[in-house]
Amino acid sequence: MKFDVIIGLEVHVQVMTKSKMFCSCPNRYGSDPNTLVCPICMGYPGVLPVPNNEAIRKTLLAGLMCECNIALYSKFDRKSYFYPDMPKNYQISQYDLPFCEDGKVVISGKGLSKEFVETKPIGITRIHLEEDVAKSTHFRQCSGIDFNRAGVPLMEIVSEPDISTPDEAYIYLTALKQIMQYADISDCDMEKGQMRCDVNVSLKSPESPTLNAKTEVKNLNSLKAVHRSLLYETERQSEVLEGNGQLIQQTRGWNDDIGETYILRTKEDAADYRYFPEPDLMPVEISSDYLEKLKKEVPETPAQRCARFIREFAIPEYDASVLTSNKSCADYFEKCISFGSDAKKTSNWTMVELLRELSQANKTFDQCPVNPENFAELIKLIDNKTINGKIAKAVFSDMFSSGKTALEIIDEKGLKQVTDTDEILQFVKKAVESNPTPVQQLKEGKSTALNFLVGQVMKFSKGKANPQLASDMIKKELS
Amino acid sequence: MSTVQKFVFKHNPGTIHEASDALETGDLSSVKLCEGLIDRIDSVDSEINGFLSVDKDQILEDATASDSRRKNGKELSPYDGIPIAIKDNISVKDQTCGCASKILEGFASPYNATVINNLRKNGVVCFGRTNMDEFAMGSTTEFSAYRKTSNPWDVGRVPGGSSGGSAAVISSGQALAALGSDTGGSIRQPASFCGVVGLKPTYGRVSRYGLVAFASSLDQIGPITRDVEDASILFELISGHDELDSTSLPKSNFNYADLHDEFDINSLKIGIPKEFLEVQGLSTDVKGAFEKSISIFKSHGCGIVEVTLPNLAYAVSSYYIIATAEASSNLSRFDGIRYGNRVDKSSDLLDIYLDSRENGFGEEVKRRILLGTYVLSSGYYDAYYLRAQKMRTLIRDDFNKAFSACDLLLSPVSPISAYPFGSVSDPLQTYLSDIYTIPVNLAGNCAISVPTSFDGDGMPIGTQLIGNFMEEVKLLQAASWFESVNDIGKQT
Structure with a gap:
């Protein structure tokens, strides 16, 4: 029996700010444990929270990017539960009046299983702002708690149960990530815990209007884990139902090593969070003037930018979507174009050579040793035939490792393309003389022989001959 | 008459303003002043138990520093070198801040409260930690995990609470003034029980x-002092907007100088909430003191109007829902994990929470x-919770309506005066005795308790003046005037 799969996602995104949500400690990843802490984020007696307005601004921005309604009146609430990673044993969160509600993110494209998903809107139920908890690490004998993360501003983005496949979930998360990066809200680096995901999944038989009991899988920290756990859960729940078993509402964890979910707790053990309005904070009122101002600051979404690239630079849709999938990549590309390099060539070079070098060196666009101006210059040097494409690749590799400009390397190594026909003619003659068989084959009309001869010319010229000129001249020589 | 009480009101200087004048003229040094008070502590506090701890070395070090500032003409304010006792729930950096609770035994705060920074900016010396009901929960200071503070007027009686230590040390001449905190009457009621002045400022x-x-949403720090002038001085020092x-x-600074603006009792209108006289358990003596204060205002030409607080009957129950709800959440951080006492006889996390809290908290807090x-x-x-919050809004509206007809409200502080230890054992009865003070915290207004007279057993009784939101100037002017015209009488 085939079931309909109903998936909803709760995504936690750390907001990029200078300081934490309710104190002035730096909001930074990777410092020594418990060095970015103060009495406030450690929950010492007598301290009070002061909200970070930048975190609120970015949350509203996220809401606007996701086409949400922005609440002009909202508030913070306390969510109570005891755990050592929670300094106050309550978390300042938002309960019934979140900053953003009723939005959507439109998804399309290829998921992890390469199946193409047509354009589909995924509803956003709400986006609220809260404080992150500390990070626990469990050792054999004891547990360690790092409070550096405690109090980092954290958005929770809750989707409607509009997602029907693991691929859609994958595409949705990718789209969210792009939106957050585009608006400088978060880097969404899942390895650093900047984006974390809980999934809710339940099955429904197509004939029945009612859903079976749902399962929540918590703390998925890679897109792959989300995809795999959804596949696993769909299968697991189908098997139970097909065996006439009964599903009960439960929360499960994910074991990435063996690729299975495991039970954490059932509904009966569900915590009572005893939400109530945070008395240490005033309600947040947002003026319509402020909101109008903020609307003007909303940056282009990835989808809008993709469409603009196709329109403005006349590049194929595929190129545009690859380039715009990463904001810094799109920024890099646009910068290059502004220095006058050809759009299609720049796109090819960015997608192939640049991305390869970056991934090999494990660097981001921000850390790229070749700046857009120099990259554009390299492409222009190919265009004006100063160097050919093959040499350009070697030059680029050199630029990437040395940080020198293309012209510096070309001058140093004497790599300038030979376009002087007299010089090339000598290489052509040498190639024809020393390769009688291919010459004969070419005369008999075998075109692959021409490629071989051009290759010989390139070899003699140490790669500097213009291959097109060489080809023309071989044909002329033999005619 | 107790041996301790003989010293009451005889100490010299007995107030901040007297001490400030004496420091100014050079008749007194901060060291001398502090030493005198420490001597007093050494001779009487074993009987009163008002202080939880007094760091004499630190006090004398701070006093010495103040004296040398003054000597060089670099005093930070007229109050440089004045010692102020601090309730044990207000953080002073590197001093114990235990809230009279076992769960925070030995805990030293890593930072200064804003009020402490404000006092220090003016050269004030932090003078000991005063006893209180554990986490300020109680009206007698009997719920301190460490000791029972006695009422200096009769050591067999409670000093009130929760700021009972602060009120008792002033009343027994061991301190000039103190900071307390008031969530439902914790400044005003002990002030009334101990015959001193207690101000609960407007919330915020x-x-x-x-x-x-x-x-x-109810807590507010305020001064407990020997007279209204001192309350005004201390209030000026600690008030003001704080970004933390x-x-x-915003703009909540109070100017002590405003107290001496022209004040005309004839143009003042005092409201008497009619429900206040119908409160069950209102003692004859307290009623008498209340009527006395009404007649004083009346006889000097002040307008007296009857007003109504129709929802008064719901104030206590609403308060104990809101206050306990917030407290249950505020106190959840005391788990023995990061600071304070941990009981870890079990390695199970839940057991550590349960054992630490079971062992650390007292009966009333639990x-x-x-x-x-x-x-x-x-x-x-x-x-x-939701209904209590709605009731709170109605009570606030009641006060707004009352203040449209008058400038200040007059009321008893507590239906009873200081009673013998152990004579009230039903917690509900104690809760009900907060009826006059609680509505003010719910509404967020300001109020002050001023000594008025004595009961038949010779225990002091205060009168409460309640001011509208942010109207401390009017409140303190009237209180000061009342203090000056009222003959408190003698302990009988």
């Missing part, structure tokens, strides 16, 4: 940063945590 005028929270407290009011947890629980929230 004094920063709560560094005050260990009991009920965040989001609930602190009672209130249970109550607060219950009213916030799923399924009960709407019936209790």
Whole structure:
């Protein structure tokens, strides 16, 4: 029996700010444990929270990017539960009046299983702002708690149960990530815990209007884990139902090593969070003037930018979507174009050579040793035939490792393309003389022989001959 | 008459303003002043038990520094070198801040409360930690985990609470003035029981940063002093907007000088909430003192109007829902994990929580945590917490309406005066005795308790003046005037 799969996602995104949500400690990843802490984020007696307005601004921005309604009146609430990673044993969160509600993110494209998903809107139920908890690490004998993360501003983005496949979930998360990066809200680096995901999944038989009991899988920290756990859960729940078993509402964890979910707790053990309005904070009122101002600051979404690239630079849709999938990549590309390099060539070079070098060196666009101006210059040097494409690749590799400009390397190594026909003619003659068989084959009309001869010319010229000129001249020589 | 009481009101200097004058003229040094008070502590506090700890070395070091500033003409304010006692729930950096609770035994605060920074900026010397009901929960100071503070007027009686230590050390001449905190009457009621002045400022005028929270939406730090003038001085020093407290009011500085603006008792209108005289359990003596204060205002030409607070009957129950709800959440941080006492005889996390809290909290605190947890629980929230909040709004409206007809309200502080230890054992009866003070915290107004007379057993009785939101100037002017015209009489 085939079931309909109903998936909803709760995504936690750390907001990029200078300081934490309710104190002035730096909001930074990777410092020594418990060095970015103060009495406030450690929950010492007598301290009070002061909200970070930048975190609120970015949350509203996220809401606007996701086409949400922005609440002009909202508030913070306390969510109570005891755990050592929670300094106050309550978390300042938002309960019934979140900053953003009723939005959507439109998804399309290829998921992890390469199946193409047509354009589909995924509803956003709400986006609220809260404080992150500390990070626990469990050792054999004891547990360690790092409070550096405690109090980092954290958005929770809750989707409607509009997602029907693991691929859609994958595409949705990718789209969210792009939106957050585009608006400088978060880097969404899942390895650093900047984006974390809980999934809710339940099955429904197509004939029945009612859903079976749902399962929540918590703390998925890679897109792959989300995809795999959804596949696993769909299968697991189908098997139970097909065996006439009964599903009960439960929360499960994910074991990435063996690729299975495991039970954490059932509904009966569900915590009572005893939400109530945070008395240490005033309600947040947002003026319509402020909101109008903020609307003007909303940056282009990835989808809008993709469409603009196709329109403005006349590049194929595929190129545009690859380039715009990463904001810094799109920024890099646009910068290059502004220095006058050809759009299609720049796109090819960015997608192939640049991305390869970056991934090999494990660097981001921000850390790229070749700046857009120099990259554009390299492409222009190919265009004006100063160097050919093959040499350009070697030059680029050199630029990437040395940080020198293309012209510096070309001058140093004497790599300038030979376009002087007299010089090339000598290489052509040498190639024809020393390769009688291919010459004969070419005369008999075998075109692959021409490629071989051009290759010989390139070899003699140490790669500097213009291959097109060489080809023309071989044909002329033999005619 | 107790041996301790003989010294009451005879100490010289007995007030901040007297001491400030004496320091100014050079008749007194801060060291001398502090030494005198420390001597007094050494001779009487074993009987009163008002202080939890007094760091004499630190006090004398701070006093010496103040004296040398003054000598060089570099005093930070007229109050440089004045010692102020601090309730044990207000953080002073590197000093113990235990809230008279075992769970915070030996805990030293890593930072200064804003009020402490404000005092220090003016050269004030922090003078000992005063006893209180554990986490400010109580009206007798009997719920301190460490010791029972005695009322200096009769050591067999309670000093009131929760700031009972602060009120008792002033009343017994061991300190000039003190800071207390008031969530439902914890400044005003002990002030009334001990015959001193206690001011609860408007909610938000004094920063709560560094005050260990009991009920965040009700807590307010305020002065306990020997007279209204001192209350005004101390209030000026500690008040003002604080960026570290989001609930602190903008532009909330109070100017002590405003107290001496022209004040005409004839143009003042005092409201008497008619429900106040109908309160069950109002003692004859307190009623008498209340009527006495009404007649004093009346006889000097002040207008007296009857007003109504129709929802008064719901104030106590609403308060104990809101206050305990907030307290159950505020006190959840005391788990023995990061600071304070941990009981880890078991390696199970839940057991560590349960054992630490079972061992660390006293009976009254546990009672209130249970109550607060219950009213916030799923399924009960709407019936209790939400309704209490709605009632709070109605009570605030009642006060607004009352203040449209008058400038200040006059009221008793507590239906009874200081009673013998152990004579009230039913917690509910104690809760009900907060009827006159609680509505003010719910509404967020300011109020002051001023000594008025004595009861038949010779215990002091105060009168409460209640001011509208942010109207401390009017409140203190009237209180000061009342203090000057009222003959408190003698202990009989």
